[in-house]
Amino acid sequence: MSDFRLYDSLLRFPLFQGLSRAELLQLAGQTKFGFEKLAAGKTVVREGDAFQHFYFLIGGVLSVTTFSDDRHYNVTERLSAPWLLQPEGLFGANPNHQSTVVTLTESHFITLSKDEVLRLLDDFLIIRLNLLNMLATYSQRRGRWPWRKAPANLRQRIIRFFLDHSLYPAGPKTFRILMNQLAQEVGDSRLDVSHVLNAMQDEGLLRLRRGIIEIPSLEHLLM
Numbered sequence: 001m002s003d004f005r006l007y008d009s010l011l012r013f014p015l016f017q018g019l020s021r022a023e024l025l026q027l028a029g030q031t032k033f034g035f036e037k038l039a040a041g042k043t044v045v046r047e048g049d050a051f052q053h054f055y056f057l058i059g060g061v062l063s064v065t066t067f068s069d070d071r072h073y074n075v076t077e078r079l080s081a082p083w084l085l086q087p088e089g090l091f092g093a094n095p096n097h098q099s100t101v102v103t104l105t106e107s108h109f110i111t112l113s114k115d116e117v118l119r120l121l122d123d124f125l126i127i128r129l130n131l132l133n134m135l136a137t138y139s140q141r142r143g144r145w146p147w148r149k150a151p152a153n154l155r156q157r158i159i160r161f162f163l164d165h166s167l168y169p170a171g172p173k174t175f176r177i178l179m180n181q182l183a184q185e186v187g188d189s190r191l192d193v194s195h196v197l198n199a200m201q202d203e204g205l206l207r208l209r210r211g212i213i214e215i216p217s218l219e220h221l222l223m
Contacts, residue, residue, distance in 0.1 A: 012082040034111035044101040051089040060107025066099040073177035157186040170219040
């Protein structure tokens, strides 16, 4: 990849916003970037893998699956470029990937080793501030979650469950969860949860299969 194409690709990510063209060209010439092209159906990272690289998705579509701690349910999301995979895994008490990522289409990545990321944080103040801002924003949003207004009814509690278990608050999601488990998670009966989900299916907001809830567009649920 030429420096100019790399420059244009990096500018799509918040981590590099605010760098001048000269700084980006300097960065491109001095940094050991990796480039990967993976066919559809290839695993990028698995849940629990040690965090070794930043993966910048610059082309393609990914499937990202996250499991509950007890393994009783999971959600699979479809995420498209540009996307930076799990940057919060770089630091903290558990520097591992929290989700399994698989390519849905041929996908192209720019990669940066953990050592190279740390060097860039030392060399470029704006990158250090950008990453700090990304992590602080993520932390602040999560920190406010317990203080949000409580859902007014069962339907809103179910939608809140879908939202709280999604990495990105839009796009298609597939929840693999039994009705009894969902009822336990939202604090209601299986029968009432079934009635609400079937009503939402009648409205075209989701599709129900045995043990599976398919949401074509999460943002439509939030309207």
